[in-house]
Amino acid sequence: MTPLLSLSGVTAFYGAIQALRGIDLTVNAGEIVTLIGANGAGKSTLMMTICGTPRARSGSIVHNGQDIIQWPTHAIMRRGIAQAPEGRRIFSRMTVHENLLMGAEVAGRGGIPDLLDQVFALFPRLKERISQRGGTLSGGEQQMLAIGRALMSRPELLLLDEPSLGLAPLVVRQIFGAIRDLNRSSGLTVLLVEQNAYQALRLAHRGYVLVNGSITMTGTGADLLARPEIRAAYLEGGHG
Amino acid sequence: MTALRDAFVSALVALGLFGPLVGLVAASGEHGLSLHVRPVATAVVVGLVFLGRLLIVSWRGRNRRPIAKTNRARTERLSRTGQYIAPVLLIAAVALPFTGSRYYIDLGTLVLTYIMLGWGLNIVVGLAGLLDLGYVAFYAVGAYSYALLATTFGLGFWTCLPLAGILAALWGVMLGFPVLRLRGDYLAIVTLAFGEIIRIVLINWVSLTNGPNGIGGIPRPTLFGLAFSMDGGPGTFGGFFHIEPAVIQRIDFLYYVILGLALLTNWVSLRLRRLPLGRAWEALREDEVACRSLGINVRNTKLTAFGIGALFGGFAGAFFATRQAFISPESFTFIESATVLAIVVLGGLGSQLGVALAAIVMVGGLEALRDGLSFLGDQMNSPIFAGIASELPLYRMLIFGLALVVMMVLRPRGLVSGRTPGVALTKPKAIGPDLVAEGRG
Numbered sequence: 199m200t201p202l203l204s205l206s207g208v209t210a211f212y213g214a215i216q217a218l219r220g221i222d223l224t225v226n227a228g229e230i231v232t233l234i235g236a237n238g239a240g241k242s243t244l245m246m247t248i249c250g251t252p253r254a255r256s257g258s259i260v261h262n263g264q265d266i267i268q269w270p271t272h273a274i275m276r277r278g279i280a281q282a283p284e285g286r287r288i289f290s291r292m293t294v295h296e297n298l299l300m301g302a303e304v305a306g307r308g309g310i311p312d313l314l315d316q317v318f319a320l321f322p323r324l325k326e327r328i329s330q331r332g333g334t335l336s337g338g339e340q341q342m343l344a345i346g347r348a349l350m351s352r353p354e355l356l357l358l359d360e361p362s363l364g365l366a367p368l369v370v371r372q373i374f375g376a377i378r379d380l381n382r383s384s385g386l387t388v389l390l391v392e393q394n395a396y397q398a399l400r401l402a403h404r405g406y407v408l409v410n411g412s413i414t415m416t417g418t419g420a421d422l423l424a425r426p427e428i429r430a431a432y433l434e435g436g437h438g
Numbered sequence: 439m440t441a442l443r444d445a446f447v448s449a450l451v452a453l454g455l456f457g458p459l460v461g462l463v464a465a466s467g468e469h470g471l472s473l474h475v476r477p478v479a480t481a482v483v484v485g486l487v488f489l490g491r492l493l494i495v496s497w498r499g500r501n502r503r504p505i506a507k508t509n510r511a512r513t514e515r516l517s518r519t520g521q522y523i524a525p526v527l528l529i530a531a532v533a534l535p536f537t538g539s540r541y542y543i544d545l546g547t548l549v550l551t552y553i554m555l556g557w558g559l560n561i562v563v564g565l566a567g568l569l570d571l572g573y574v575a576f577y578a579v580g581a582y583s584y585a586l587l588a589t590t591f592g593l594g595f596w597t598c599l600p601l602a603g604i605l606a607a608l609w610g611v612m613l614g615f616p617v618l619r620l621r622g623d624y625l626a627i628v629t630l631a632f633g634e635i636i637r638i639v640l641i642n643w644v645s646l647t648n649g650p651n652g653i654g655g656i657p658r659p660t661l662f663g664l665a666f667s668m669d670g671g672p673g674t675f676g677g678f679f680h681i682e683p684a685v686i687q688r689i690d691f692l693y694y695v696i697l698g699l700a701l702l703t704n705w706v707s708l709r710l711r712r713l714p715l716g717r718a719w720e721a722l723r724e725d726e727v728a729c730r731s732l733g734i735n736v737r738n739t740k741l742t743a744f745g746i747g748a749l750f751g752g753f754a755g756a757f758f759a760t761r762q763a764f765i766s767p768e769s770f771t772f773i774e775s776a777t778v779l780a781i782v783v784l785g786g787l788g789s790q791l792g793v794a795l796a797a798i799v800m801v802g803g804l805e806a807l808r809d810g811l812s813f814l815g816d817q818m819n820s821p822i823f824a825g826i827a828s829e830l831p832l833y834r835m836l837i838f839g840l841a842l843v844v845m846m847v848l849r850p851r852g853l854v855s856g857r858t859p860g861v862a863l864t865k866p867k868a869i870g871p872d873l874v875a876e877g878r879g
Binding site for chain 2: 249251270271272273275276280281283287288289290291292293295296299300301303304329347348351
């Protein structure tokens with residue numbers, strides 16, 4: 199089976215600083231794959247490189263059999279890849295409704311009411327807040343909005359960058375639950391970048407560990423959770 | 439006590455500022471220029487500053503209310519009255535020529551030109567958040583396009599109007615390309631330079647533009663082919679309708695032309711805000727990275743904002759050329775860009791009604807201030823004010839500047855600063871100014 203997304207030998211730089219050193223990674227259709235690592239390991243950079251900013255300097259990023267490494271960002275996002283970026287980046291002066299419509303820009307005009315209903319079924323909170331301004335939502339609601347907005351483009355592959363950032367454990371569980379439901383019910387493929395390694399590995403089918411821009415370990419979620427070096431580096435010391 | 443100290447400091451500053459400005463006057467006497475001192479007038483000005491500051495500080499200290507609350511109440515009140523302001527303004531605008539006063543119609547035409555420019559720039563600055571300090575360039579391109587097409591090829595106003603708009607839009611896109619990656623201050627500098635480049639090219643390209651001498655004899659617009667000429671022949675407005683030809687007919691007609699063009703600009707802006715393109719502009723103003731990650735082509739979105747904004751600038755320019763019948767590069771200086779930008783900012787970025795109100799205040803208000811001050815000057819016979827009375831109208835820019843500063847202190851987000859969502863399931867709810875970011879494009 200050819201993977202939905204496969205990266206091989208991807209490098210990326212910020213000026214002279216090398217952020218990614220030859221990343222090999224595959225995501226198969228229907229999987230939840232997580233990428234864990236410490237601050238500054240290059241997790242978000244990897245996510246952004248898939249989207250084309252910063253552009254990878256070498257290697258290949260193949261999506262559905264096509265190398266997209268030279269594609270402009272907006273064209274990549276029109277291939278059925280959607281992203282809930284780091285820090286949520288919702289449009290704070292626009293209403294929840296407008297934010298969601300912005301997500302549907304790619305999908306074209308048809309079927310927007312159905313898409314909205316699907317998002318509201320997943321996050322009923324957003325329906326209550328529909329005419330409220332994005333910036334007035336709580337952190338958890340903003341994260342729901344960011345994910346909902348990404349789902350409005352009917353993606354095949356959803357890239358999530360630290361959805362648990364700054365959220366209360368209860369809200370994190372809600373959001374991770376929603377991701378699991380999405381994956382199970384509609385077969386949505388998810389690539390999840392997380393610092394919250396325990397939750398992420400429990401949710402994911404497979405995981406990658408990123409250290410200083412290189413992948414040091416890979417395996418199934420359960421496998422990685424059981425490894426002592428993972429436990430020592432990412433789980434103990436208040437992460438659980 | 440702090441109020442007293444504050445007022446004292448203000449008075450000192452005023453003394454330093456007005457001492458030379460008001461207190462000293464140069465008069466030509468028998469032995470050339472001589473310097474006179476006006477201690478009383480200076481004392482009056484400084485005293486006024488002292489008292490004013492004292493009042494402001496003590497009034498503020500007493501009325502310290504939670505800002506957010508009053509703002510929200512004010513927004514709601516404003517949005518309620520706002521529903522009536524717009525129709526009333528429109529009716530007043532349509533009815534204005536019936537006053538028959540040439541002065542008011544000319545002033546109305548000028549105000550409407552600025553309203554149209556404000557609405558055009560509002561697309562670029564208010565909606566898309568691209569700070570453009572060179573908007574006058576498109577105004578100039580529109581004006582010169584019409585002037586040159588009309589005088590060289592003998593084309594009429596209505597043929598040239600779309601061409602002028604398209605040419606201006608083309609220049610808008612041309613400006614857009616190099617500045618795609620720039621934001622904020624950097625964008626402002628480049629657009630400022632662009633405005634100056636256009637003006638300097640107009641001055642120096644003498645073979646095409648006739649340089650600083652400008653272009654004259656620009657034809658006036660016609661009403662479906664009927665010219666507004668004074669001979670009253672069969673092909674003219676007067677001759678066709680069998681009425682006595684008069685200059686006021688042309689003035690009225692020009693007024694309605696700019697009213698129509700301004701309303702077109704408004705209608706297009708309001709339509710666009712409800713379309714995905716308008717939403718993308720607003721999203722772009724909020725967060726460019728997020729836009730990109732949602733698959734929005736940021737380049738095209740920015741270019742359309744520049745292009746459509748410039749299109750309306752071009753229309754307004756063509757109108758300006760046909761109204762004045764003479765244009766020269768002098769009419770397209772930076773101060774025009776600054777005025778239009780001030781109208782947009784003062785009106786509240788993104789608000790159509792706010793821009794209209796701000797243009798009325800900025801252009802009409804300045805004119806009213808001049809009239810008011812010269813009237814006041816005529817009334818002052820007291821010897822204390824001798825010398826000031828005649829120059830009182832010259833102080834209008836000072837008063838106007840002060841009024842702008844006070845205005846921005848009191849309503850930092852503009853006259854009408856709420857934002858009505860482009861889509862709503864239920865009744866649109868205005869978003870209060872306390873929720874709208876301050877001082878950012």
